[in-house]
Amino acid sequence: MKLTPWILTLIAAAGLIPARASSHAIHPPAEDSDVTVYFARIGPMANAVWKTGETTALQLFGRIGVHLRFANARPAQPDSGAINLLVLNRAPKNLKPHVLGAAKTDPEYGPVVFVFYDRVLEFCASTYTEETGIVLGYVIAHELGHALRSEPGHSQAGVMKGHWDQKDAAAMLKHLVSFTRADSERIHLGLADRKLAKTAPTGGN
Numbered sequence: 318m319k320l321t322p323w324i325l326t327l328i329a330a331a332g333l334i335p336a337r338a339s340s341h342a343i344h345p346p347a348e349d350s351d352v353t354v355y356f357a358r359i360g361p362m363a364n365a366v367w368k369t370g371e372t373t374a375l376q377l378f379g380r381i382g383v384h385l386r387f388a389n390a391r392p393a394q395p396d397s398g399a400i401n402l403l404v405l406n407r408a409p410k411n412l413k414p415h416v417l418g419a420a421k422t423d424p425e426y427g428p429v430v431f432v433f434y435d436r437v438l439e440f441c442a443s444t445y446t447e448e449t450g451i452v453l454g455y456v457i458a459h460e461l462g463h464a465l466r467s468e469p470g471h472s473q474a475g476v477m478k479g480h481w482d483q484k485d486a487a488a489m490l491k492h493l494v495s496f497t498r499a500d501s502e503r504i505h506l507g508l509a510d511r512k513l514a515k516t517a518p519t520g521g522n
């Protein structure tokens with residue numbers, strides 16, 4: 318799927334498109350279950366909310382043996398295994414109600430996942446920083462789950478459930494919601510596919 322121009326403009330504005338000039342960033346070799354997430358936040362958000370969101374997403378993936386690495390600067394050398402995360406202040410106007418995020422794949426930029434912070438706040442309906450951050454982390458984990466797992470779609474339960482209600486939110490705030498075992502397997506299968514794609518000889522096509 319080709320990303321629409323406004324998305325590309327946002328990615329560029331967020332500094333997610335690598336600079337053309339070379340840089341000398343050094344990256345440690347990644348383990349198979351390591352995933353780098355280049356993130357950008359567009360619009361105001363309390364730093365404590367973001368930090369809680371990041372920690373929550375890290376923990377959710379940590380429980381299934383996947384190590385996320387959040388970085389806010391993209392290296393000049395394209396990193397084909399990385400995922401781009403854009404946290405937008407506002408959902409696009411034409412977006413259906415109750416949609417909290419989205420996951421796309423762009424032929425040039427690879428996986429790009431979106432989180433719409435106004436929708437997170439609406440769903441969360443809490444003024445507590447900690448609670449908002451936890452729900453934010455769940456939305457981030459859900460969208461990254463779409464980008465990583467081996468098949469599209471949703472599950473009946475867990476982080477990859479298609480529609481969350483207030484009961485789910487209450488369970489999330491107690492950290493009781495995880496990836497299901499089946500989703501964990503799909504994510505590990507997806508990671509294995511990504512590794513194969515990365516190591517496959519290039520050229521042709």
Ligand SMILES: [Zn+2]
Nearest residue numbers: 459463471479
């Ligand atoms: Zn979803």
